Amino acid sequence: MKKVLGYTNAWSVTPGETIRVMVSTYGPERYRADLVRVICGDDEPDRDIYREEEIEAPFSGEYPGRTQPIGAGSYAVVPDSPSLAGLESFTVQAWVWPTTPGKGEQGLITRWRDDPAGGFALLIDDSGALAMRVGDGRGGVVEIGTGEPLAARRWYLVSGSYDAAAKELSVRQDPIMSPLESLKAADATREVELSAIADVGAPLMFAAFPATLSTGKAAAQRHYNGKIDRPRLIGRALSAAEGLAVAWDAMPHERNTQVVAAWDFSRDIGGDAISDSGPNGLHGRTVNVPSRGCKGHNWSGAEQNWRHLPQEYGAIHFHDDDLYDAGWEADFEYAVPNDLRSGVYAVRLRADDDEWYVTFFVRPPRGTTTSKLAFLASTATYMAYANYHWMMHERYCEATESFWTTLDKGDVFLQEHNEFGLSTYDTHSDGSGVRYASRLRPVLNMAPKTPLWSFNPDTHILGWLEEKGIEYDVITDEDLHHEGVGLLDSYRAVLTGTHPEYYTTPMLDGLRAYLARRGRLIYLGGNGFIWRCAFSPEMPGMLELRRAEDGIRYRDEEPGEYYLEFTGEFGGLWRRLGMAPQALVGVGTVAVGFDVSGYYRRQEASFDPRAGFIFEGIGADEAIGDFGILGGGASGSEIDAVNPMLGTPSHALVVASSEGHSANTYLVPDETGFHHCAMDGAQNPDIRADMTFFETPGGGAVFSVGSIAWGASLPHNGFDNNVARISENVVRRFLDDTPFPMPG
Numbered sequence: 061m062k063k064v065l066g067y068t069n070a071w072s073v074t075p076g077e078t079i080r081v082m083v084s085t086y087g088p089e090r091y092r093a094d095l096v097r098v099i100c101g102d103d104e105p106d107r108d109i110y111r112e113e114e115i116e117a118p119f120s121g122e123y124p125g126r127t128q129p130i131g132a133g134s135y136a137v138v139p140d141s142p143s144l145a146g147l148e149s150f151t152v153q154a155w156v157w158p159t160t161p162g163k164g165e166q167g168l169i170t171r172w173r174d175d176p177a178g179g180f181a182l183l184i185d186d187s188g189a190l191a192m193r194v195g196d197g198r199g200g201v202v203e204i205g206t207g208e209p210l211a212a213r214r215w216y217l218v219s220g221s222y223d224a225a226a227k228e229l230s231v232r233q234d235p236i237m238s239p240l241e242s243l244k245a246a247d248a249t250r251e252v253e254l255s256a257i258a259d260v261g262a263p264l265m266f267a268a269f270p271a272t273l274s275t276g277k278a279a280a281q282r283h284y285n286g287k288i289d290r291p292r293l294i295g296r297a298l299s300a301a302e303g304l305a306v307a308w309d310a311m312p313h314e315r316n317t318q319v320v321a322a323w324d325f326s327r328d329i330g331g332d333a334i335s336d337s338g339p340n341g342l343h344g345r346t347v348n349v350p351s352r353g354c355k356g357h358n359w360s361g362a363e364q365n366w367r368h369l370p371q372e373y374g375a376i377h378f379h380d381d382d383l384y385d386a387g388w389e390a391d392f393e394y395a396v397p398n399d400l401r402s403g404v405y406a407v408r409l410r411a412d413d414d415e416w417y418v419t420f421f422v423r424p425p426r427g428t429t430t431s432k433l434a435f436l437a438s439t440a441t442y443m444a445y446a447n448y449h450w451m452m453h454e455r456y457c458e459a460t461e462s463f464w465t466t467l468d469k470g471d472v473f474l475q476e477h478n479e480f481g482l483s484t485y486d487t488h489s490d491g492s493g494v495r496y497a498s499r500l501r502p503v504l505n506m507a508p509k510t511p512l513w514s515f516n517p518d519t520h521i522l523g524w525l526e527e528k529g530i531e532y533d534v535i536t537d538e539d540l541h542h543e544g545v546g547l548l549d550s551y552r553a554v555l556t557g558t559h560p561e562y563y564t565t566p567m568l569d570g571l572r573a574y575l576a577r578r579g580r581l582i583y584l585g586g587n588g589f590i591w592r593c594a595f596s597p598e599m600p601g602m603l604e605l606r607r608a609e610d611g612i613r614y615r616d617e618e619p620g621e622y623y624l625e626f627t628g629e630f631g632g633l634w635r636r637l638g639m640a641p642q643a644l645v646g647v648g649t650v651a652v653g654f655d656v657s658g659y660y661r662r663q664e665a666s667f668d669p670r671a672g673f674i675f676e677g678i679g680a681d682e683a684i685g686d687f688g689i690l691g692g693g694a695s696g697s698e699i700d701a702v703n704p705m706l707g708t709p710s711h712a713l714v715v716a717s718s719e720g721h722s723a724n725t726y727l728v729p730d731e732t733g734f735h736h737c738a739m740d741g742a743q744n745p746d747i748r749a750d751m752t753f754f755e756t757p758g759g760g761a762v763f764s765v766g767s768i769a770w771g772a773s774l775p776h777n778g779f780d781n782n783v784a785r786i787s788e789n790v791v792r793r794f795l796d797d798t799p800f801p802m803p804g
């Protein structure tokens with residue numbers, strides 16, 4: 061069992077900066093913290109390649125342990141105000157699209173205190189029906205429900221009102237009628253025997269009830285799953301007809317002077333603000349990044365882009381398992397010294413018989429480089445995969461992986477701690493796809509000694525660089541996103557990890573500009589440069605992804621919601637956006653398969669003098685990479701090939717191609733518009749990785765292996781093998797200042 065975990069406020073750190081380290085223990089009363097440099101994180105004992113280097117640090121030592129809670133689940137909150145405190149008779153209403161109405165009590169619009177119970181709450185009750193609850197703050201509680209369960213994924217106008225003069229409490233749910241089905245409207249009214257509804261002095265909350273964490277921090281509970289659109293608060297008990305008139309009015313406060321608040325969630329899309337368009341300015345904030353830019357109750361289908369018709373995208377989709385910032389208190393800080401070399405580092409935490417590595421990346425001092433080579437850590441991809449539960453959420457997992465599902469300690473921990481949040485490979489508890497992933501929480505698969513996917517196999521490449529004495533700086537996707545080509549320009553060559561899958565537009569622009577000048581890119585991975593993602597400009601460390609239309613994906617994106625809220629850009633595959641990876645690195649994904657990896661054979665073009673440096677020391681007929689840690693070969697997991705139609709440069713040399721792919725290696729959906737009986741690696745010659753080289757007009761060059769498994773072949777035979785040799789040949793030539801001439 062995991063007994064200690066932690067995270068830092070930043071993944072990329074510059075010497076001179078200070079990072080905060082947040083730690084939580086699960087059982088142990090003490091833990092020890094030390095600094096290590098991560099060299100190779102693969103700790104399989106048979107391979108004997110694990111390497112870390114302990115570094116002296118002022119924080120090294122023993123610390124008291126404590127369990128720090130996480131309040132997951134999104135909601136929105138409006139601070140208390142005199143306009144809320146002064147309410148006597150009132151109506152609350154909203155358009156809602158519940159996704160789990162049968163999941164138990166869920167707060168829709170609440171201004172409530174549990175103990176002693178007081179305030180009001182419009183909610184979904186245990187029967188799945190709409191209900192309104194009021195309390196006098198002295199233990200007296202009255203509730204009325206419609207008794208008619210709400211249907212999932214259907215729009216309703218819901219309202220609750222209190223008439224102080226008549227002492228009546230009413231609740232009402234009106235479905236938006238479909239021509240194809242008959243959902244029931246329902247309402248109920250009852251007398252309220254309480255002397256008054258308590259003014260609990262609490263904030264107003266959407267999509268949850270208030271709660272307090274064990275640390276005393278305000279949080280939420282009894283979360284609502286689903287959408288809320290145009291919630292309103294009116295200072296009078298409205299009749300059904302009056303309620304409808306207000307609800308369908310985009311600017312109700314202009315026609316009804318008793319409107320206290322008319323929230324408009326179509327404003328502020330992409331951020332955490334919510335705005336009240338009414339007269340009292342009851343603005344608020346969302347917590348834990350619910351999804352925005354979502355179709356509202358009035359969506360007509362006339363537009364797919366929320367920016368073009370925001371008034372039809374006024375819904376926020378809340379989930380009870382959303383998470384942005386775990387919000388732990390820092391245990392200690394670390395001022396990164398100016399002379400700490402650039403690299404991958406971790407705070408090693410040890411408690412009882414357990415340990416954890418809080419991993420971060422130290423780049424060179426800003427504006428400088430300390431090596432000619434930069435390793436570009438795929439932190440956007442690490443984030444997209446953060447804390448994935450895919451093997452538990454995806455029912456075809458074993459069929460696609462060709463393996464029995466196995467769970468390590470971290471996976472088991474996540475099953476028991478849903479509050480650590482999800483990855484963009486998962487589904488929310490309401491079945492909708494996860495669009496956001498944060499690094500402000502412990503990420504149980506971004507550390508050494510974790511399974512060989514995403515982060516940890518990239519350390520095979522670091523281990524190889526160290527073994528060969530090749531100096532490198534470490535920079536990250538987030539740095540590239542913020543600084544663009546300026547980050548890369550001073551490097552003679554840039555080296556990717558095994559799987560640089562997720563790219564923001566500024567990241568892609570930065571790489572393209574680097575190559576357009578004189579840059580040299582060594583792509584030692586597969587399935588790279590595939591999906592457009594976005595970083596939030598307002599919420600640091602938050603990534604957004606909408607898996608529109610195509611590609612290997614684990615769920616369908618909600619139709620009509622393909623545009624990213626952080627940037628307004630159309631989401632999906634870069635290939636579908638007209639910027640296929642082939643137009644950047646020569647190759648792009650064609651197939652995936654996880655049981656058996658293949659190996660490369662030299663092609664005719666490898667004997668072209670332009671490619672001579674690549675194959676120094678390599679025989680003409682050698683199988684290249686018929687060994688390796690992932691599937692026993694260098695070409696596997698996810699593999700890429702050339703395609704001139706998608707932009708492979710006309711002078712690119714395919715110097716080697718792979719063979720030996722199994723019947724469990726399949727074409728990716730983006731490659732096939734029609735299923736047929738020859739979609740697997742045993743039958744289809746298009747299923748291959750193309751090792752590709754081309755020069756650029758600025759004297760630069762690109763070398764691509766197009767395989768995730770390549771890096772895992774580097775350590776074979778003490779890093780002495782033809783995969784390692786080819787990689788070293790390429791790196792050494794790419795670091796040589798001599799320009800690459802374009803072929804005549």
Ligand SMILES: [Fe+2]
Nearest residue numbers: 559561587698
């Ligand atoms: Fe991937």
